[in-house]
Amino acid sequence: MFRAFALSLTVMTMPAFAETVEIDTYIGAAEVTVQPDRIAVFDIAALDTLDALGIEVDGVVSPLSVDYVSDTAEGADPVGTLFEPDYEAIAAGGYDLLIAGGRSSRVVPELSEVASTIDMTIWEDTVGQGLARLNAYGEIFGKQDEAAALQVTFEDALDAAKAAVADEGSALIVMTNGPTVSAYGANGRFGWLHTALEIPEAVEAVEQATHGEAISFEFIRDANPDVLIVIDRAAAIGQEGDAAAMTLDNVLVHETAAWSNDKVIYLNSANVYIANGGMQSMTQIVSQFATKFAD
C-alpha cells in the first residue's frame, strides 16, 4: 500500500553521513540512526522510560492512561491511538523515528512503510526486557550515563523491596474484576513480582498457567496467603484499590492471614499492565512494596 511512497521517502531523506547504532528490538537486531530529531511514540512503557531519560517527544498517542508522563506528552502532536495510528498525521509529521511496541506491535509493518520504526515491546521478561530497552534508548539518544543511573536507582529500589518482603511468607496475586476474582501465578503476566522480589507462591498450582485462573473467595480463604497482592482491572482511570477493596471486603477473605495482619497491597493497575516494563512504573511498584513492608 505505501511501498511506492515509502521508497520515494527513503530516497529523499537519506542523509549522507548518518551515524547508526545497532540495538536489540523485539523482532531482532535493528540499525537505528542516532540522535533522531523528531520521534513519535506508540507505546506507554516506552514513553515512561523516555520520560525518565528526559527525552523530548514530538508525537504521541492518546489516551495515555498513566498520569506521570502527561507533562512530557503535553506539547506533542497527536498521532492516533494505541490501536489506530493516524497514518496521515504521521506522514505529514515528518518523523525520523517511530517507537512502537506492546499494544501497537501489530501495526509495526504498516508504520515501517511510513517512517523508520522500532518495535520495543516488553512482553515475556518484564524486568530484563525493560532494562534492555532502557539501555537501547540510551544508545540511540546518546544518554548512556543517564540510562545507567536509572538502572542503578531501580536495582537499589528492588533490593530494598526484596529485603522488606524477605520474611513476609507466601503471596497470592489476584486481580479483581467487579464482583469476581482471578489468580495469577509466577508464569503469568504479573509473575515477575514473584521472581524479581523472590516471594514464594501461596498456591503452587497457579504457577503452571501463563494466563490467570478464575477463582472463588473460598479459594482465597483456603490458600490463606500471608500477603495478598491485588490488581484492580477497573483502575485504569486512576483510582487504585477502592473498587478492589470493596470486592475483597467479605467474611471469607477476612479469615486469611494477609487480611488480618493488614498485608494486602493494592498495586496501581495502569503501572502493572499498561506501562508494564517502563522504568518509572517498575520503580514505583517495587518502592510500594518497600514502604508497605518496611517495618
Place this chain on the structure above:
Amino acid sequence: MIRWYWAGVLALALLSFLSIFVGVIDLSLRGLWRDPEALRLIGISRFPRTIAAVIAGATLAIAGCVMQMLVRNRFVEPMTAGTGQGAALGILIVTIFAPQASIFLKMVLASGTALVASLGFLEIVRRLPPTQPLLVPLVGLVYGGIIGAGVVFVAYQADLLQFISVWLNGEFSGVLRGRYELLWLAAAGAALTYFAADQFAIVGMGRAVTTSLGLNYKQVVLVGLVAISLISSLTVVTVGIIPFVGLVVPNIISRLFGDNLRQTLPLVAMMGAGLTLASDIAGRLIRFPFEVPVGTVLGVVGAVIFLRLLYRTPRYA
C-alpha cells in the same frame, strides 16, 4: 403432567444437596452437625450460591418463555431489549463515579439503569404502529445496539471493555451472603407472571384473537415486558448474562409439551433452575480448585442438548 412435576422437584432437590457439598473448602456430611464452622460456611457461601443459581435459572427461563410468546418469535432472548446493555452502562457509571461503593450498592445502581433502559424500550414499543407486532424484536435489537454503542464508546476510551465483558459473563463464583439478595426480587417478578400466564398465552395467538376475547392487548404486553425487564436487569447485574436458558428451555418444553403456559411454566422454571445449577456444579468441578464460569458450561451443555433435541424428536403436534 403431574409425573413430570415430581420428577422436576426431585431432581432439583438432589442437585441442591449436591451443590451444598461441592466447593474448594472441604465439607463432610458426617462432621457437619458437630462443626459450627461448616454451618457458617454454608450460610456465607454455599447456600447463597445454590439459591442464586436456582433463582437465576428459573426466572430467566420464565422470562424467555413469556418474551417469545409476546412477540411471537421463537428466536428472541430476554436480553435483546437493551437490558444487558443498560446493565453494562450502569456498571460503567458506578465504576467510574463510585468506585468505593460496596458491591451490593453497585449492583442496586446498575440494576436501576438496566431497568430504565428496559422501560425506555417499552416507551418506544408503545408508540409503534399496532399493525406490526413483528417490529418489536427488530426495534429491540436496534435499541440495544444504540445503548451498546454508547457503552463501547466509553469503555473503549477507559480501557474497560474486558472489565465489562467479564462482569457480564454469567458466573456464580462471586456470590456470597449479601451479594445476591436482589435475585429475590426477580423471583417475585417471575411469580407474578405465573398468575398472568393465561393472558400471555392468548396474546401469543395474536392481536385479533386477544381483542375478540375481550382482553386489553397492549396492557397484557406491557405487564409481560415489565416483568421481563425486571428479571433480566436484576440477574444480569448480580450474576451476569447467562446464555441459552432463556432461549433453549422454552423451546425444548414447547416442543415436548406444547404451549399451555399455565401447565408448562412450572416445568420451564424447574428445567431452567436444574440446568443452571447442574452447570454451576460442573463448573466448580471441571478444573477444581479453579472455576469455569457457568455461562461457558451452559454454552456447551445447552448446545449439545438443544442440537440433540433438534435432530431427534419430532415436532410437537
Place this chain on the structure above:
Amino acid sequence: MRRRLIWLAVALCLCCVAYMTIGVRGPLSFVIPFRGTKLAALILVGVSISTSTVLFQTVSQNRILTPSIMGFDALYVMILTGAVFFLGGMTVALVSAHLAFAVTACAMTLAALLLFSTLLQSVHNNLMRMILTGIVLGALFRALTDFMQRLIDPNEFSVIQGASFARFTQIETDLLLLASVVCGVAVVLAWRMRFALDVLTLGREAAVNLGLDLQRVQMQALILTAVLVAVSTALVGPVAFLGLLVVSLARLATPVERHGVIFISASLISAITLIGGQTVLERVFHLSTPLSVVIDLLGGALFLILLLKGQRR
C-alpha cells in the same frame, strides 16, 4: 422509486467526495492511494454485507435474522481469541495479514457449508431448524470466547480488542483485490437471482405452486450469503449490526418488495453508512473508537426516528 434511488446515489457520491477531501494533510502522493484503498474496502464490504443480509432475510422469511446472528461474527471472534489464548498475544500480533485472512475466510466458509448441509439431509427441508442450529452454535462460540477472555490478562486482551471490531485502516491491497473478485462474482449471481427471490417472498407454498425449485434457490442464496460474509469479515472484521440496520433502513426508504430495488437501495445505504461513519470517525473522533460505535449510534437513531415518525407505506 427510481427517483429515490437516484437521490441515494447522489448522496453516496457526496459521501465519497467528502471522505477523500476533508482534512487532507501531508503529501498527496501518500494520501490519495491511502484513502482510496480504504474507500474501495468500505464500498466492497458495504455491498457484500447488505446483499448477504437481503438474501438471508428473504430465504428465512424473517426480518430480524442476519448472518451475524447465525454465529458468523461469534465464530470469527472465537478463532481470534483462541489464537491469542493458546499461542499468546504477541505471536498472533506478528502473524501476517495474508495468513490470517486465508485461515479465517476458509474456516468461516467451511463452517457455513457444514451448517447448510444440515438442510440437505432433512426430509422436510427444515429451514427453521437450520437457523436455530446457527443461533445455538453462535451462543456456543460466544460462551467459549467469554471463558477465554475471563482468563487472559489485560495485555493479551488488548490484542483481541483491536481486531474484534471491523476496521478499515490497515488493508492489504492484494487481499482487497482478491476479495473484490470473489464478492463481485457473488453479488452478480445474487442480482441474477432477483426474480426468483421475488417469487419466494410470496410465501413458500405459492412459490412452489408457481414452479420455483425451492430447494435450489434456497441453497444458492445461502451459499452466496456464506461466501459474502466470510470474505468480508475475514478482510476487515465483524460488522455486527450493520446488515440489520441498513436493510431495515432500505425497507423504510424504498418500501417495495422487488429485489431489484431492495438490492440497490440496501447497497447504496450500506455504502453511505460505512463511508459516512468512517468520515465522522476519522475527522471527529480521530479513530478513538471502533467504527461500529459510530454506525450503531447514527444509523440506529435514524432508524428509530424514521420508524416512530410513521413514514411507512
